[in-house]
Amino acid sequence: MAGLYKIWQRAEVSRRLDMLSGFVAMCVTGDDDARSRLAQLVARADAALSASPPDLAAASAHLDELLLWAETEWADHPYRPLEARPDEADRQTRDYAKDLRFAALPVRFRDEMGRIELSLEVRFLALCRRPEFDCRTRQDIFYVAGRAAMALDLGHLEAAEREIRRMERVGAARPRESRCG
Structure with missing residues (x-):
């Protein structure tokens, strides 16, 4: 069961990273420096998640940095994604977890x-x-x-x-x- 829990944690970070990086990408379309910063953050988080074993602490730290950036720059943006309700977040995470587990x-x-x-x-x-x-x-x-x-x-x-x-x-x-x- 510990393996399933790790897959769940990895899926949760992946889900949140995908949602937030998509929003930030939409917001930084004209700013090359911001696009580069976003690409580096996402690449580092993906590398941490893809490591064997996945480095969830590092991926979560990159996600937190992305979250802080989004909150600082676009807190009032009308399309800023909100955190899903717990039941919806679990459904979304379950889809990610099934894909991760299936691939392994x-x-x-x-x-x-x-x-x-x-x-x-x-x-x-x-x-x-x-x-x-x-x-x-x-x-x-x-x-x-x-x-x-x-x-x-x-x-x-x-x-x-x-x-x-x-x-x-x-x-x-x-x-x-x-x-x-």
């Missing part, structure tokens, strides 16, 4: 994950198209599909396949008479 996996493992992910999506969509399901059955299908997706995110292929089979069993059960709402 061996090719055979990524291929197997892709196969299982495709299987999950095809079977989930097939079940969603069935008109005879009531609201509760659909909720159960969504829930189990979410569990399978989480298992894939964590790299637990056996659990993902187990949840796909479970989702199919939910879909194969006799439709219920109850209604949601």
Whole structure:
């Protein structure tokens, strides 16, 4: 789990760096010195994140310097990005973390994950198209599909396949008479 936490931290710094460097790049379009300063800051932060192992402290320090620069120069700018709400920041960071983790996996493992992910999506969509399901059955299908997706995110292929089979069993059960709402 320590590896996942490090990936999460790296993804969080990467996400914030991408957002803020894009804003600063927009603001410094005519100033060659500022563009050079931005390029150096981003290059140093990227190098720290790409090191083996990643130097999160150095990358965070470069991000802090960029943040201070943006706050000093463009605090009142109407398009200055705001920090995302915690739930939105977590969703964005999760996307970054999935990409980082996926890139670090061996090719055979990524291929197997892709196969299982495709299987999950095809079977989930097939079940969603069935008109005879009531609201509760659909909720159960969504829930189990979410569990399978989480298992894939964590790299637990056996659990993902187990949840796909479970989702199919939910879909194969006799439709219920109850209604949601």
